[in-house]
Amino acid sequence: MSTPLLSISDLSILLPDGADRRHAVAEVAMKLHAGETVCIVGESGSGKSLTARAIMGLLPAPHVRVGSGVIDFGGEDLTKVDYERLRNIRGSEISMIFQEPMTALNPVMTIGDQIDEIFRFHVSMPPEERQKRALGLLEDVNLPDPPRIMAAYPHELSGGQRQRSMIAMALALGPKILIADEPTTALDVTTQAQILQLIKDMQRRLGTGVLFITHDFGVVADIADRVIVMQEGLIVESGKSTQVLNKPKHKYTKSLIAAIPRLKPRKARKRSKEVVVETSALHKSFGGGRSFFGFGKNAHAIDAVSDVNIELRKGETLGVVGESGSGKSTLARCIIRLIDSDTGMVKLNGVDITSLKRNEMRQHRKFIQMVFQDPFASLNPRSKVGDIISQGPMLQGIEKTKAHQRARELLDVVGLDSKAFDRFPHEFSGGQRQRIGIARALALDPDILVADEPVSALDVSIQAQILGLLDQIRKEMDLSMLFITHDLRVAAQVCDFVAVMQKGHVVEVGATNKLFTQPQHEYTKSLLEAVPGKDWHFA
Amino acid sequence: MAEFWTRYRRNRAAVLGLGILFTILFMAATAHLFYPEDPFRLVGRPLSGPFENGFLLGSDSLGRDVASGIVHGAKTSLLIGLIATLVSIFIGIFFGAFAGYFGGRVDDLLMRITEIFQTIPSFIFAILLVAIMKPSIFSIVIAIAVVSWPGVARLVRGEFLSLKNREFVQACHTIGMSDLRVMLREILPNCLSPIIVIGSLMVATAILIESGLAFLGLGDPNIMSWGFQIGAGRTMLRSAWWVCTFPGIAILITVLAINLIGEGLNDALNPRLKERQ
Numbered sequence: 001m002s003t004p005l006l007s008i009s010d011l012s013i014l015l016p017d018g019a020d021r022r023h024a025v026a027e028v029a030m031k032l033h034a035g036e037t038v039c040i041v042g043e044s045g046s047g048k049s050l051t052a053r054a055i056m057g058l059l060p061a062p063h064v065r066v067g068s069g070v071i072d073f074g075g076e077d078l079t080k081v082d083y084e085r086l087r088n089i090r091g092s093e094i095s096m097i098f099q100e101p102m103t104a105l106n107p108v109m110t111i112g113d114q115i116d117e118i119f120r121f122h123v124s125m126p127p128e129e130r131q132k133r134a135l136g137l138l139e140d141v142n143l144p145d146p147p148r149i150m151a152a153y154p155h156e157l158s159g160g161q162r163q164r165s166m167i168a169m170a171l172a173l174g175p176k177i178l179i180a181d182e183p184t185t186a187l188d189v190t191t192q193a194q195i196l197q198l199i200k201d202m203q204r205r206l207g208t209g210v211l212f213i214t215h216d217f218g219v220v221a222d223i224a225d226r227v228i229v230m231q232e233g234l235i236v237e238s239g240k241s242t243q244v245l246n247k248p249k250h251k252y253t254k255s256l257i258a259a260i261p262r263l264k265p266r267k268a269r270k271r272s273k274e275v276v277v278e279t280s281a282l283h284k285s286f287g288g289g290r291s292f293f294g295f296g297k298n299a300h301a302i303d304a305v306s307d308v309n310i311e312l313r314k315g316e317t318l319g320v321v322g323e324s325g326s327g328k329s330t331l332a333r334c335i336i337r338l339i340d341s342d343t344g345m346v347k348l349n350g351v352d353i354t355s356l357k358r359n360e361m362r363q364h365r366k367f368i369q370m371v372f373q374d375p376f377a378s379l380n381p382r383s384k385v386g387d388i389i390s391q392g393p394m395l396q397g398i399e400k401t402k403a404h405q406r407a408r409e410l411l412d413v414v415g416l417d418s419k420a421f422d423r424f425p426h427e428f429s430g431g432q433r434q435r436i437g438i439a440r441a442l443a444l445d446p447d448i449l450v451a452d453e454p455v456s457a458l459d460v461s462i463q464a465q466i467l468g469l470l471d472q473i474r475k476e477m478d479l480s481m482l483f484i485t486h487d488l489r490v491a492a493q494v495c496d497f498v499a500v501m502q503k504g505h506v507v508e509v510g511a512t513n514k515l516f517t518q519p520q521h522e523y524t525k526s527l528l529e530a531v532p533g534k535d536w537h538f539a
Numbered sequence: 540m541a542e543f544w545t546r547y548r549r550n551r552a553a554v555l556g557l558g559i560l561f562t563i564l565f566m567a568a569t570a571h572l573f574y575p576e577d578p579f580r581l582v583g584r585p586l587s588g589p590f591e592n593g594f595l596l597g598s599d600s601l602g603r604d605v606a607s608g609i610v611h612g613a614k615t616s617l618l619i620g621l622i623a624t625l626v627s628i629f630i631g632i633f634f635g636a637f638a639g640y641f642g643g644r645v646d647d648l649l650m651r652i653t654e655i656f657q658t659i660p661s662f663i664f665a666i667l668l669v670a671i672m673k674p675s676i677f678s679i680v681i682a683i684a685v686v687s688w689p690g691v692a693r694l695v696r697g698e699f700l701s702l703k704n705r706e707f708v709q710a711c712h713t714i715g716m717s718d719l720r721v722m723l724r725e726i727l728p729n730c731l732s733p734i735i736v737i738g739s740l741m742v743a744t745a746i747l748i749e750s751g752l753a754f755l756g757l758g759d760p761n762i763m764s765w766g767f768q769i770g771a772g773r774t775m776l777r778s779a780w781w782v783c784t785f786p787g788i789a790i791l792i793t794v795l796a797i798n799l800i801g802e803g804l805n806d807a808l809n810p811r812l813k814e815r816q
Contacts, residue, residue, distance in 0.1 A: 333709075336713055338709050338712055338713065361715075362715035363715075365713060365714060365715035366714075366715070368713075369713055369714075370709070370710065370713045372706040372709070372710060373706070374706055377705050377706045377707060378705075378706035378707050378710055379707050379710075380707045380725055380728075380729070381729065382728045382729055383725075391711075391714065391716070392714035392715075395714055395715055395716055396714075396715065437710075440710065440714075441713075443714075444714060
């Protein structure tokens with residue numbers, strides 16, 4: 001085999017004193033060859049991003065620094081080279097793309113200027129030549145109408161277009177190595193599939209070595225040649241992608257792979273006749289600009305939800321899937337009446353709640369409760385967990401001691417120690433917080449649970465636990481559930497019926513197994529086509 | 540609390556500020572022990588310099604003790620600064636919370652009112668208010684509060700705007716909590732840190748405004764204050780420099796100390812700055 005482009009041996013990165021562990025990463029060794037894609041997978045806090053940053057010399061110094069080890073790049077040790085040399089290497093020989101292209105791009109410079117900057121810093125050529133090269137790059141990454149993109153500011157582009165521009169910039173000087181740190185995590189699945197394809201194409205053409213950081217095994221299955229699995233700063237397994245994915249050796253790898261939701265729809269269950277939630281011709285639009293004192297018409301209104309008719313029957317789980325901006329969260333908030341819909345009806349146990357006044361609505365609140373997406377934003381940081389859970393019943397007139405008693409029981413139901421009662425939310429991890437959020441939703445003994453992306457902010461192993469918990473309480477408490485998600489794997493696992501949303505419309509509704517095997521609408525087909533790792537049938 | 544103090548202590552200037560403020564508080568609290576006499580009383584030869592005729596910091600044109608005026612004036616300055624700030628924070632929270640929480644027309648209306656107050660130069664407005672109401676401690680506190688609440692209202696409105704869309708607030712709506720309770724119990728505690736910081740800085744501004752008013756002769760005529768002392772001595776600045784200078788230094792040090800404390804509170808309460816060196 002040829003000499004590797006990059007070879008890391010015995011790398012350790014020190015954390016500041018007082019951190020929960022001494023090393024961010026320890027004893028990391030790996031090699032990257034030209035034209036090869038190496039994926040580093042791991043859950044949050046596994047040290048995968050810091051490893052990548054160490055290569056670029058981008059560790060958040062002075063708190064976090066390299067302790068020992070060698071990063072050998074073409075005979076130079078990147079942990080030893082001086083700052084000037086490192087700056088030369090960055091961008092021209094090793095370049096990097098980040099998770100969130102909006103924050104990685106300078107918002108007050110046009111894309112053209114930002115690409116131009118790279119050429120100006122690293123090579124000398126006349127302006128016209130630089131202009132031509134920049135246009136060529138944008139064409140290479142398949143951006144439509146490159147001259148327009150050149151003149152555009154980052155906020156004028158879509159997420160996918162921004163990430164393409166980032167890739168164009170990263171590849172501007174033909175680097176030998178491209179480091180991609182979760183480059184598709186913030187993107188929709190269809191866009192993600194395109195970006196992954198683009199990275200693969202560019203790599204084939206330029207022979208770049210790609211170091212790809214991700215938490216998603218589906219992405220790994222799609223793109224990796226070799227895989228490195230990290231856990232708490234240590235490499236626990238590495239090898240050829242086919243081997244690691246299909247015959248994992250380490251028990252951590254096995255548990256991670258086992259936690260990934262299968263893309264196999266769950267078995268259909270008997271359907272109840274009782275409809276608990278029903279929307280008819282539901283419509284909600286958001287205004288654009290508002291004029292002085294609120295007079296005059298809304299400038300450019302966007303239909304977030306338009307003409308939606310869905311029904312949820314007793315005991316079943318209805319999934320609402322779609323990409324960002326499809327209106328699925330707005331729909332959920334209209335149904336639970338966190339926002340008022342414009343026209344149409346939402347019937348809750350046969351009562352139209354859209355026409356109720358705010359105080360009349362309060363009596364109906366206990367029937368329908370919500371689990372939120374972000375476990376860090378959904379709990380008041382200044383309230384104790386016990387108060388958070390028991391305040392719902394207390395507002396409904398249940399006395400304090402009883403409400404507290406119930407809160408302790410619920411903590412037990414969601415798998416938390418009852419000691420959690422007197423603690424504050426920040427003392428808990430993301431998964432535990434989500435359990436607290438679920439306990440709060442259950443405190444009012446609702447008939448219907450609306451779950452808005454309840455697992456999308458969680459690591460895959462925690463995700464599996466929370467999904468299991470939701471399924472268990474749905475069964476035990478005979479709940480009906482409206483489940484909002486962008487992840488078709490999750491939808492396949494938990495939903496009996498699935499509604500697919502696109503630009504505010506429900507384009508297709510069907511039983512999960514039917515929708516997954518015989519999608520009717522073009523959009524559903526493209527979503528299913530884009531699921532990362534769909535061809536990978538793991539054991 | 541212990542954690543808060545550790546973070547606060549990291550800013551040495553802030554600890555110094557706190558030390559100075561405690562000294563001034565001590566001075567104000569023990570004023571009647573060291574200078575039991577009325578600071579307005581004529582106690583010796585007029586225009587004695589510092590350390591002359593038994594005066595620590597000299598006497599003014601009528602023979603009043605400058606040092607006595609400073610320790611008694613500290614009470615006035617701190618009291619007015621504190622009360623005026625509390626009143627203006629109260630008004631500011633009221634306007635800001637309703638505007639931010641309800642948005643729409645309510646927001647438009649309340650913010651236009653706020654802007655009317657912001658467009659009038661604050662010191663001139665304060666002079667006008669005191670002149671209309673007759674100078675007294677009460678009218679001075681009202682005047683300072685009226686000119687300084689718009690800043691608080693803007694800040695609180697911004698906090699409420701961003702917090703009201705947080706998921707924990709939405710969760711309170713789904714359990715049927717009333718709006719007032721959401722505002723007071725859920726949102727307000729989460730925006731206390733910036734309010735405390737802006738409040739500490741406002742105390743300093745209030746002291747400056749009070750001194751300014753007293754300098755112009757609009758202070759409460761029955762109460763000794765630093766501004767009054769400077770006003771009384773300004774015509775003799777060249778012949779008897781000490782009459783103006785020492786009260787001036789007192790104002791400078793107090794305002795500086797409070798600003799340092801404000802800075803320190805900001806560092807300690809703002810979690811994003813926790814890691815700052």
